[in-house]
Amino acid sequence: MTVSVSPGSLEDRKAVIDAFARRHRFKWYEAIPWVAAIASYFAFDSYHALGAQMFATILFALSLDLLIGFAGIVTLGHAAFFGVGAYAAGIMAANGWQEPLSQLLVAAVAASGVGFASGLIVLRTAGLTLLMQTLVVAALLQELANKWSSVTGGSDGLLGMKIDPIFGVFRFDLYGDTAYVYCLVVLFIGWLIARNIVYSSFGRSLTGIRENPNRMHAIGAPVDGRKIAIYTISAALAGVAGAMIAQTTALVGLNTLALSKSGELIIMLVIGGVGQLYGAFIGVPLYMIAQDRFSQIDPIFWYFWIGLFMIFVVVFARGGVLGVCGRLLERRSSR
Amino acid sequence: MSEFLSITISILFHGVAMAMVLYLISVGLSVTMGLMGFVNLAHGAFAMAGGYMLVLLMKQQHWPFGLALLAAIVICVVMSLILERLLYRRLYGGGELDQVLMTMGLIFASVGAATWLFGPVSQSLEPPAMLRGQINFLGRDFPTYRSFLILCGALLVTALWLGLERTRFGAQIRASVDNLRMAQTLGINTSRLFSIAFALGSGLAALGGGLGADFLNVGPNYALEYLVYFLIVVAVGGLGSIRGPFVAALIVGVSDTAFKYLAPQYGAFFIYAITMAILLWRPRGLFGQSA
Numbered sequence: 115m116t117v118s119v120s121p122g123s124l125e126d127r128k129a130v131i132d133a134f135a136r137r138h139r140f141k142w143y144e145a146i147p148w149v150a151a152i153a154s155y156f157a158f159d160s161y162h163a164l165g166a167q168m169f170a171t172i173l174f175a176l177s178l179d180l181l182i183g184f185a186g187i188v189t190l191g192h193a194a195f196f197g198v199g200a201y202a203a204g205i206m207a208a209n210g211w212q213e214p215l216s217q218l219l220v221a222a223v224a225a226s227g228v229g230f231a232s233g234l235i236v237l238r239t240a241g242l243t244l245l246m247q248t249l250v251v252a253a254l255l256q257e258l259a260n261k262w263s264s265v266t267g268g269s270d271g272l273l274g275m276k277i278d279p280i281f282g283v284f285r286f287d288l289y290g291d292t293a294y295v296y297c298l299v300v301l302f303i304g305w306l307i308a309r310n311i312v313y314s315s316f317g318r319s320l321t322g323i324r325e326n327p328n329r330m331h332a333i334g335a336p337v338d339g340r341k342i343a344i345y346t347i348s349a350a351l352a353g354v355a356g357a358m359i360a361q362t363t364a365l366v367g368l369n370t371l372a373l374s375k376s377g378e379l380i381i382m383l384v385i386g387g388v389g390q391l392y393g394a395f396i397g398v399p400l401y402m403i404a405q406d407r408f409s410q411i412d413p414i415f416w417y418f419w420i421g422l423f424m425i426f427v428v429v430f431a432r433g434g435v436l437g438v439c440g441r442l443l444e445r446r447s448s449r
Numbered sequence: 450m451s452e453f454l455s456i457t458i459s460i461l462f463h464g465v466a467m468a469m470v471l472y473l474i475s476v477g478l479s480v481t482m483g484l485m486g487f488v489n490l491a492h493g494a495f496a497m498a499g500g501y502m503l504v505l506l507m508k509q510q511h512w513p514f515g516l517a518l519l520a521a522i523v524i525c526v527v528m529s530l531i532l533e534r535l536l537y538r539r540l541y542g543g544g545e546l547d548q549v550l551m552t553m554g555l556i557f558a559s560v561g562a563a564t565w566l567f568g569p570v571s572q573s574l575e576p577p578a579m580l581r582g583q584i585n586f587l588g589r590d591f592p593t594y595r596s597f598l599i600l601c602g603a604l605l606v607t608a609l610w611l612g613l614e615r616t617r618f619g620a621q622i623r624a625s626v627d628n629l630r631m632a633q634t635l636g637i638n639t640s641r642l643f644s645i646a647f648a649l650g651s652g653l654a655a656l657g658g659g660l661g662a663d664f665l666n667v668g669p670n671y672a673l674e675y676l677v678y679f680l681i682v683v684a685v686g687g688l689g690s691i692r693g694p695f696v697a698a699l700i701v702g703v704s705d706t707a708f709k710y711l712a713p714q715y716g717a718f719f720i721y722a723i724t725m726a727i728l729l730w731r732p733r734g735l736f737g738q739s740a
Contacts (some may be wrong), residue, residue: 151490182546188491188545188546188549190549202535223638228473235725235729237729238729238732239732239733240489241486241488241545241679241688242482242683242684242688243684243688243728243732243733243734245488245490245549245680246677246680246681246683246684246724247684247725247728249676249677249680249723250677250681250721250724250725251721251725253677253717254721254722254725255723256717257716257717257718257721258718260716261714261715261716262720274491322569373673373676373677374673377553377556377557377673380549380550380553381550381553381554381557384550388546413563414564414565415561415565416561417557417558417560417561417564418557418561418564418565419561420554420557420561421553421554421555421556421557421558421559421561422554422558422562423554424550424551424553424554424557425536425551425554425558427550427553427554428540428547428550428551428554429539429551432547
């Protein structure tokens with residue numbers, strides 16, 4: 115994944131240029147998640163509902179990866195956009211607008227609007243203040259959803275959602291068969307968008323901003339504008355993920371906006387690996403399958419162990435699963 | 450008119466009491482942030498631990514209030530020293546993301562551990578008989594416990610400020626916040642300084658969590674639920690500042706009390722809105738150093 119640039123012979127330089135020219139091309143291993151997802155549809159017949167939720171959460175984590183991993187914006191309030199998307203789709207569905215794809219669109223627009231507006235304020239700061247402000251934005255929206263109960267259902271959650279069949283043909287069923295395929299397709303589109311962003315010059319400039327904002331200012335990159343742009347895009351993707359969860363579970367609650375939601379998402383992403391585009395595809399399934407298993411045995415202990423595990427990952431296994439695998443591969447090839 | 454006056458006094462009184470609690474808990478966070486640049490999101494977990502210790506030592510072991518409070522502080526200080534040596538130390542000067550992750554992990558672990566040890570229901574503090582009821586001051590009745598809280602807070606804040614301004618240790622802390630490298634060059638043992646400052650901050654948090662158990666309910670989700678308040682106090686006050694958070698705590702305490710009393714239908718909405726407005730005006734907080 116990384117290309118080391120060192121002054122050397124002409125061939126060395128050529129190899130580097132080649133590597134840069136090839137980095138955006140599709141590699142064979144990028145097909146693995148999709149093949150696995152399609153195979154899982156047939157292999158795990160009774161887990162389609164869980165699978166659908168997993169895909170939506172992967173999209174959510176992917177949108178967070180764009181911020182944390184590529185732009186270096188560490189946020190504690192990413193659930194804000196997820197929640198806005200979920201409530202947008204939910205409120206439409208509960209009030210007679212039942213067409214799912216237009217709901218996704220509205221959710222994306224609503225979430226990106228919130229992302230743009232809050233980004234204008236929040237991204238002026240950094241560090242602890244930025245963390246606090248992202249958290250406050252989510253808390254503000256949560257309080258709004260809690261108190262504006264005539265529209266949002268308040269602390270009881272939004273009930274009575276009705277969703278039309280997709281294209282008027284594919285009905286959302288009890289087993290989650292339709293939901294599985296629907297979420298997978300939307301995730302695939304979201305992934306294509308994210309991948310294109312990451313490998314575009316815009317995406318490269320985000321990495322530059324992450325590594326050294328002062329220098330990016332110095333070479334004339336519009337740092338603030340780009341941060342706001344990626345914040346808005348990421349918010350839109352998170353909003354779509356929220357809307358998918360709302361549509362497939364037919365329930366929206368205050369917890370979609372909670373800090374614990376953002377915290378769990380960060381943990382899922384980090385287990386997989388941050389800033390590598392595929393961390394979400396590894397971390398989210400690992401987390402959700404483990405949660406599905408262990409919280410049946412002992413739900414109280416889940417938070418305790420996941421917390422300890424997180425500390426372990428940070429102290430001993432930097433970079434999550436992908437980071438550790440990458441280091442192992444490097445060690446083998448350097449031998 | 451007299452009704453307006455008594456409402457104002459009541460709001461100010463309860464607001465200041467809440468501010469004391471918020472300040473005691475948050476000041477340690479501001480100092481660790483200023484000293485080590487460490488984003489310790491799990492700071493509230495120490496306050497929670499203090500709250501639990503105090504409540505349970507009093508309820509189950511029937512210890513007297515003062516002794517239980519002291520024990521709670523000592524236990525939290527020891528716990529924080531161990532954690533500092535074991536975990537925090539590794540991430541000084543490390544990336545912000547790693548710090549956020551590790552302290553987030555600590556928060557989740559604290560939520561799980563507290564649920565497992567003490568159950569999901571939040572615990573309530575029973576003040577000792579001496580501090581129950583009302584006291585009469587200038588012809589008005591005030592709840593005794595909250596008066597005690599304000600008094601305690603005022604004494605502690607004075608002691609803290611004097612300690613930082615007048616003692617050698619305080620001077621070392623101020624020097625290190627200003628310029629860590631220069632302080633090291635001058636031979637200040639910053640590693641020990643970090644440990645002591647961290648333990649002091651955690652002890653104060655435990656004290657705040659214990660005393661403030663009737664403002665901030667001691668439950669397993671404590672560290673998650675009130676994190677936003679602690680971060681607001683620190684960020685609005687200005688990172689690394691000692692006095693800034695006090696002003697911020699007063700703003701948060703009084704306005705939170707006022708809005709919850711005057712416009713309860715909006716909940717905590719206005720506090721968040723005010724916070725955003727202040728940071729829009731001064732992104733580095735009220736008393737933050739300008740770059």
